[in-house]
Amino acid sequence: MTPRTQGTPSEESPVPIRGLDVDPLLDDPQTRIVVCCGSGGVGKTTTAAALGLRAAERGRRVVVLTIDPARRLAQSMGIDSLDNTPRRVKGIDDTAGGELHAMMLDMKRTFDEIVEAHADGDRARAILENPFYQSLSAGFAGTQEYMAMEKLGQLRARDEWDLIVVDTPPSRSALDFLDAPKRLGSFLDGKLIRVLMAPAKVGGRAGMKFLNVGMSMMTGALGKLLGGQLLRDVQTFVAAMDTMFGGFRTRADATYRLLQAPGTAFLVVAAPERDALREAAYFVERLAAERMPLAGLVLNRVHGSGAAHLSAERATAAAEALDETAAEDLDEAGASALDETAETAETAAEVLDEADGQVVDETDMEMDRPEGIADRPEGKAEDRTSGVTSGSGSPSGSDSSSGSDSSSGSRSPSGSSRPNGTRDQQAVDHLTSGLLKLHAERMRLLAREQRTRERFAALHPEVSMTEVAALPGDVHDLAGLRDIGDRLAARPPKTPGG
Amino acid sequence: MNPHSAAGARPPAGGSPCPAYGTWRAPGARCRTPRCRPGCPQEGRPPAYAGAALVRLEYVSRLQVVSGKGGTGKTTVAAALALALATEGRRTLLVEVEGRQGIAQLFETEALPYEERRIAVAPGGGEVFALAIDPELALLDYLQMFYKLGGAGRALKKLGAIDFATTIAPGLRDVLLTGKACEAVRRKDKRGRFAYDYVIMDAPPTGRLTRFLNVNDEVAGLARIGPIHNQAQAVMRVLKSPETAVHLVTLLEEMPVQETADGIAELRAARLPTGRIIVNMVRPTLLDETSLALVREGVPRAAVARSLSAAGLGGARRGGGADRLVTPLLGQADEYAARHALERDQRTVLAELGLPLHELPLLAEGMDMAGLFQLATRLRRQGIS
Structure with missing residues (x-):
């Protein structure tokens, strides 16, 4: 998606801030995937859910994929539990003909399903029962991100939805989900796998003497390190997974390309705080480097005041x-x-009654x-x-x-x-x-937020922004999500007091 | 005036701390603000004795793990804790395991290498060291230490085995990270003294914490024999002993508090030692209970307008400057009241978790070194070190 500019930069602000128009983005039938990324605690999940709801109520068939183990989306969508398949969310306004589905990633289940889909009965069972597989699929570094991408690919391939809204994993770096498939791919294609698969073949090649020496040292080292039994488990696992490796790699690559495609829009979610915006700037740069299409920045929890003229x-x-x-x-x-006391109190009360009825225009x-x-x-x-x-x-x-x-x-x-x-x-x-x-x-908070936002805008003038006013409490229900959606789509970006 | 916020971080001469909130009161001041809850022994009483500044615990675990939901300020609290524990010439090591270079950002230094280096000197000559553990280098380190595998290590790297071990191999990465921290806990110098008095770990967020800490158990189950198995067992012994305490950082908001409750339940189920709950970024009390009651009951608008006018903010008559301020100001008060009620509920939930509670104030101007020292002082006064 090309960033949608609002044209007129806001006049009050010394740094022109480009407005992000959320509705055209959600309405555009060309938009098929919206990815919400950002650091932890900035309201990514809520933003994803609110965008999904808004798009659905504007007539699109939407599925929201959340990866967060805290089951927050489930809470905010008023569903008791989300499992590994999309469930229809009830209670939305479907007069425009849209639908909202939501699902929560169960990474072990996703991994198991891949195994079951690609291996015959005995072989699948052998893999599923392998202790190495069990640990790998239970979610160590990288698995969650990989499975998130896998699931996104699956949902897209089913073609049942017009729009998929993805919430990214709460990773140490929120862009791990971009790296994980590559890492897994490079591992699966790597020399190590070939070594584990067929050490004799590698060792037997001509001109591979050095590697041969390295090899025996290495299998020795691995054996020493992991214990012979674990090494055997890994080898059995790798042998059993053999036929599936190509598939993993291909699908990981396909999903990666899908993310770069014009039907995808990345939204970086941040709060108007120094650290959060610093991380947002990093995401923006990283997405550009990966040639991922950035639609804009969602600035959550922005404060305003109705009395901004009072310093x-x-x-x-x-x-x-x-x-x-x-x-x-x-x-x-x-x-x-x-x-x-009594007398004045009465006088005061009269005055008050009078004033109470007044509407201050x-x-x-x-x-x-x-x-x-x-x-x-x-x-x-x-x-x-x-x-x-x-x-x-x-x-x-x-x-x-x-x-x-x-x-x-x-x-x-x-x-x-x-x-x-x-x-x-x-x-x-x-x-x-x-x-x-x-x-x-x-007012001091407003000034700080304004400074932070301007610093970001100065660094990344090309990034469109939309702002969501801070709410006093958490969002629990569809009405709350709808409200967030309205705020997301409101324009132009407010200056303090606007 | 709230004696807590009034006195601030610096102890006034002859002042004493509020044990519940860790802030200082001026001498003779009574601790009777609404924020001073039951449990504060100073409640309503004049301070007894000026020297009773530091509350010392009998035992402070040597490995302090700090976790919390993303965005709660784990790294900041871990760093403040490392400073707070580095009193009276003590040495502390602040360990980062997620490769985010959050410590370097916080201490305003360049990116930390895989090397223990001094990053701050605490008041009284204590020293804070920092280490960003890189799993790959930790593995090579480990191989070198135990197997003297200089050349083979490089060969392993070439083959992608190190990559495999640190990114793909189940739990191995986490064993290396926790293993390195435990090694620092147990390390002794030539004279047999501990190299670090305390090791503070800036751990992964609550959602992944138990898996991260318990991973040694999982690896021990997977690798049933061999050095990794032994290493994992040794690490688990440290992590499950009273030598370790796991603290959770939260905000007074629903989701972080819920995640804290879940995290504590998980830690307890895994028999990992729970430490304290640190409520971070607590906002100052700006409207007391009397004023909140007035806002709830619906204070007469004209009365507020008159007050504003008296304070020099324009006319109180309809449409006057002061009158026009009433609606927005009361609107902000409603928001404050809503948040206040929410925060009170969250405090109740936290109190029911049965762990010591600490509060750190929101530093409005953002976090910097001065702010870190301020938070460290608060932690110390709350008897956390």
Whole structure:
């Protein structure tokens, strides 16, 4: 797939970020395989499941292949267990004529099936019972990745689905699945196998004297190392598997070529954190080197704020102002304040009731302002002394002209800017201070994410990106996956506060 | 103000640590924040004695294996642990087995060769060494050590036997990796002292951990005789003894916590020694219980607007600057409350696992050397070393 550009880079961002259009990618009948890769813990499985669901609800016949042993896809798709065959996922919106199937790779089962399919009864049994085979198929380094590719090849060959969405194994390097088939192939084609198969033949060739010496040393060494019995197990295994080796190699190569073909789209999944994006950059480079078609980057767990015009610094200063006022109130807390409580509380309640019903329409007006111009002009023009008494920490002064509502009349002469030292208002002030600190934290996070993303975009300007806003909790059900799908397909990529 | 977050990592003069959270309180401060849970003996009490800074365990296993779900910060925690254990002139070895060069990235050095080299000096003169175990070189190393197979090793390599042994042969790769770590645990210098006081292994993620550690058992079953068999048996003896502790790193999120619970069950079933649970990247408490209750009950919007206005953020009247902040700020508070509730549930799940729990804060500015030292200090104060 060619990367889909959105054309107009977002204006707020100094580094142009190309938008990734997910829907055309999923809708394109030419797209047959989508591979989600990325480091652990960035939401690869959820992304794969969400893409699968979205494609299915947009009318395609989709199968999602997950390889993760944690059975997470099963959880997020609301299926109790996934076995080695695709199961239809119920409860999706099939008005567009699509279907969703899901499966979880059982690598031992996949390996066994290959053996059973390619060897006759006795021979298959001999292989399946071989201790060496049993360990190999139970999943040591490389087997999982190899079997994932094998299964992908099988699913593609069945041609029952328009689209296969693959989640890659949680490998030490998430691109192991590209290397494993090659490694297995080179091993199966290698000299060692020939040695194990027919040591006499190799040794007997002319001009192979050196190898011959090496050979006896080597069989000796292997025997020493593994124990004679293991060596015999390996030899028996290799002999039994003999006819299948060619097949393994051929299929591994075919799957590899399938991944390079135009019907395949790789999506690199990452979180907007330094390490995750560093790894994503590595994937991008590696995919390019392997000539694998990269569709773009999915940036998960991106944060935003509806109040991005309020900078972290200003929010912190305002929180401090509130905290200081509270401390002062504590000091001068007198019985008189308590007497007034009831009355002011009532007044406050009236005001609150009134305000509660209000829909604030202007909210959007200032939302998209970059944080640099957070100080509003009207605030600057105000008389700073009439605001908060403890306002030394507040950089912009207060907007006292707007204080002409009922609360401004009840300001205490002690200089507190708040209506009164009532307990309710104190609790609200305390909460507000917390809200401001929370916001300051959020704004610092936004700035960090923005920096990280820009660094990546500067390094890889050719990579299209889509962003998924962070959710407070985990995704458990189809509705959650659908929501993620909507976010994946939303455009353009948001700048903080967008 | 939360005394935990206020005091930070540096001990104030005469301060004392909260044993449950490992943070410092100013002298005389009471430990009564919502985060200070039952189990913190300092709860609600003024600190007793300023010198009681380090809680020492009677026995700290010499091989500390650190695992966890991908993305939880295993490597970071392993490195912080190696620093924390390298106190008072002790030597620790931080071992990497997955060829990711995560240690080099973390310590901001060039890629580590297959060689033990010093990467950090801890406060008090302790030293941290690091080793990235390469299975291929480990095998050649092993052959050389036990069989003096210099030339034959090269011949083996040429034939692809080393490749075979380290990438394809079942479990052999893992025996070599764990075997090398165990060798470092048992190695002694000329005077008969251990070469390293502690060996900390940055292990594969939880999903593959038990298979990785138990692989020696599997190989021992496969190779029923011979040196690999013996080697595997010897390694298993170390791994299953109290000399080893397996720690799991998690986040306060559902999936990592579930994986931690599964991992512990698997480790127990395989009779591998479980150590501690380290909750990483714990976010600071920004809204206390009182404020959270207000958010839940639905705080009057105008009251919040007035507070914001009083703090200098514009007018409180409808459409005023402060008023317009209310919706987004309360929205962020709702998100915080949802996450807070989720985190509380996850803490409960973790507490039921019956292992000592530790928490490390989220370092907002990302991980660097300063951050590592900060985490190491936290671990030390929580009595992990």
